[in-house]
Amino acid sequence: RMSREQKAVECARKAFLTGRSKPLEHRIRQLKNLQRFLLEREKEIAEAIKKDLNKSEAGTQLYETLGLEGEIVLAVKKLAEWVAPRPVEKNLLTISDTVYIQPEPLGVVLIIGAWNYPWAVTIQPLIGAIAAGNAAVVKPSEVCVHTAKVMEDLLPAYIDKELYPVVTGGVSETQELLRQRFDHVFYTGNSMVGKLVMEAAAKHLTPITLELGGKSPCYIDKNCDIPIACRRVTWGKYSNCGQTCIAPDYILCEPSIQDRVLEEIKKSIKAFYTEDPKTCPDYGRIINQRHFKRIMAMTEDSTIAIGGDSDESTCYIAPTVLKDVQVNSKVMQEEIFGPLLPILTVSGVDEAINFINKGEKPLALYIFSPDDKVIKKVIAETSSGGVLANDCLVHYSVSALPFGGVGNSGMGSYHGKFSFDNLSHLRGCLIKQLKMEGVNDMRYPPHTAKKLFWARFFILKNPDLGWLGRMTLLAIIAVVAAVVLQVRGKEETFLISTVRKRLQWRCILFEVEL
Numbered sequence: 001r002m003s004r005e006q007k008a009v010e011c012a013r014k015a016f017l018t019g020r021s022k023p024l025e026h027r028i029r030q031l032k033n034l035q036r037f038l039l040e041r042e043k044e045i046a047e048a049i050k051k052d053l054n055k056s057e058a059g060t061q062l063y064e065t066l067g068l069e070g071e072i073v074l075a076v077k078k079l080a081e082w083v084a085p086r087p088v089e090k091n092l093l094t095i096s097d098t099v100y101i102q103p104e105p106l107g108v109v110l111i112i113g114a115w116n117y118p119w120a121v122t123i124q125p126l127i128g129a130i131a132a133g134n135a136a137v138v139k140p141s142e143v144c145v146h147t148a149k150v151m152e153d154l155l156p157a158y159i160d161k162e163l164y165p166v167v168t169g170g171v172s173e174t175q176e177l178l179r180q181r182f183d184h185v186f187y188t189g190n191s192m193v194g195k196l197v198m199e200a201a202a203k204h205l206t207p208i209t210l211e212l213g214g215k216s217p218c219y220i221d222k223n224c225d226i227p228i229a230c231r232r233v234t235w236g237k238y239s240n241c242g243q244t245c246i247a248p249d250y251i252l253c254e255p256s257i258q259d260r261v262l263e264e265i266k267k268s269i270k271a272f273y274t275e276d277p278k279t280c281p282d283y284g285r286i287i288n289q290r291h292f293k294r295i296m297a298m299t300e301d302s303t304i305a306i307g308g309d310s311d312e313s314t315c316y317i318a319p320t321v322l323k324d325v326q327v328n329s330k331v332m333q334e335e336i337f338g339p340l341l342p343i344l345t346v347s348g349v350d351e352a353i354n355f356i357n358k359g360e361k362p363l364a365l366y367i368f369s370p371d372d373k374v375i376k377k378v379i380a381e382t383s384s385g386g387v388l389a390n391d392c393l394v395h396y397s398v399s400a401l402p403f404g405g406v407g408n409s410g411m412g413s414y415h416g417k418f419s420f421d422n423l424s425h426l427r428g429c430l431i432k433q434l435k436m437e438g439v440n441d442m443r444y445p446p447h448t449a450k451k452l453f454w455a456r457f458f459i460l461k462n463p464d465l466g467w468l469g470r471m472t473l474l475a476i477i478a479v480v481a482a483v484v485l486q487v488r489g490k491e492e493t494f495l496i497s498t499v500r501k502r503l504q505w506r507c508i509l510f511e512v513e514l
């Protein structure tokens with residue numbers, strides 16, 4: 001008997017094979033339906049996420065649905081351009097051919113979402129999958145019980161439910177899905193499960209995108225405007241109660257500014273979340289007791305400088321800052337994913353860079369400095385999924401930037417056109433005419449030194465030399481063609497003149513293209 005997961009995949013595959021996901025009009029209609037869903041179901045979305053994560057309605061819009069709407073609007077506007085053939089530069093050998101990249105759908109994509117921004121990380125890949133003409137099986141995180149239910153119950157009323165089925169469930173259902181054959185798996189979540197996803201996908205040689213996490217460092221230079229830096233870091237850290245994949249995980253700064261940093265973070269916490277964050281509607285909760293216990297255990301061997309209060313029954317942990325934290329302390333052993341902000345002191349930017357480079361490549365890296373040289377030095381001497389100077393999180397909202405990790409923080413990227421390209425096959429296409437066979441002589445056996453000489457010339461020369469360069473080169477081609485063709489009779493002389501004329505035409509066409 002087929003499992004529910006198998007049935008969903010088979011249904012999506014069957015729908016994909018009808019070809020209806022491919023026409024541009026279909027993709028745009030589905031994207032607009034998705035946008036309508038976000039607007040018409042705003043209330044249900046907000047209520048569910050309030051129950052799951054204690055997010056306020058404004059917070060849900062600001063951090064989740066606004067970004068999704070922006071991505072839909074962009075995809076609808078740009079889709080005709082994205083799906084169109086992309087002409088590429090040619091070498092002399094292919095100068096008279098049509099050479100281009102044709103993006104084509106991959107097939108059926110599996111989207112496995114995480115719980116922390118359950119709409120953003122589940123629907124954003126779906127936007128890419130629809131735009132690229134794929135079918136997609138959507139698996140929201142079971143950890144956000146109410147949100148998963150809204151997705152399962154309401155989404156099918158808006159978008160093609162056969163092409164884009166929602167499958168809910170936990171670990172065993174996800175494992176059952178992963179046993180099926182997909183054309184791409186897009187996973188968001190922790191690195192440990194990321195490895196299991198990769199292993200399962202390897203069995204079918206299925207390409208994957210892994211949007212993972214890690215410890216994103218934040219270096220604060222002693223010369224920067226500390227109140228402003230700390231305000232931005234406080235926002236980046238405590239939004240969604242620290243449960244953000246790109247939250248600054250820890251601060252690196254010189255000992256001389258640690259107290260000022262503490263003072264300013266304290267002021268910002270108060271300004272954002274009042275004296276009593278527990279009663280503030282903009283301050284979230286830890287997703288469940290397992291994570292609550294995990295986070296609280298991290299504070300055990302460090303000094304709490306700010307916050308530290310907690311309430312297990314409501315999964316509340318106050319915005320907390322730990323000072324003079326040691327490298328081997330518990331809080332530095334794994335991604336915190338909660339409202340703890342450790343400060344580690346370093347002697348300066350060089351030590352900060354060494355420290356960062358000893359760890360895994362992070363998803364985000366933050367530098368606060370007024371000095372462009374310091375910023376550029378950190379960028380040049382480190383690696384991370386994304387890097388931000390003098391702010392936190394906002395790179396996530398720029399559709400023109402690829403969002404994704406590197407090394408331990410993931411592979412592949414998305415947002416805007418990157419989502420489209422990631423979930424498309426970029427097919428290389430070359431269309432040649434059956435004429436001008438003489439030009440090909442240099443590649444046919446018997447191979448000789450002379451033919452090789454001309455092959456080198458034709459293959460290695462890049463005709464992107466401007467108008468004059470191209471004219472000269474095209475003239476040379478005509479001469480070369482004459483040599484290679486080894487003119488032997490009237491018939492072939494005619495051929496040469498045809499080649500020459502054709503090349504001249506090409507030349508004129510090039511100018512028109514310009």
Ligand SMILES: NC(=O)C1=CN([C@@H]2O[C@H](COP(=O)(O)OP(=O)(O)OC[C@H]3O[C@@H](n4cnc5c(N)ncnc54)[C@H](O)[C@@H]3O)[C@@H](O)[C@H]2O)C=CC1
Pocket residue numbers: 112113114115116117121139140141142143169170171174175188189190191193196210211212213214244245246335337363404405410
């Ligand atoms: N790079 C990015 O865009 C993002 C990364 N993250 C990262 O995700 C992590 C937090 O999410 P998680 O707690 O992992 O979310 P989670 O517990 O919701 O798991 C994510 C998905 O994996 C599935 N899953 C869990 N265990 C599994 C198993 N053994 N086999 C197969 N599937 C399984 C779940 O059903 C769920 O759909 C953090 O490390 C965070 O940094 C979170 C959001 C965005």
Ligand SMILES: CCCCCCCCCCCC(=O)O
Pocket residue numbers: 062063116117120121243244245246393394396397
């Ligand atoms: C107005 C600025 C909005 C900034 C948006 C930040 C959203 C962060 C979402 C991070 C992704 C994740 O952790 O799932």
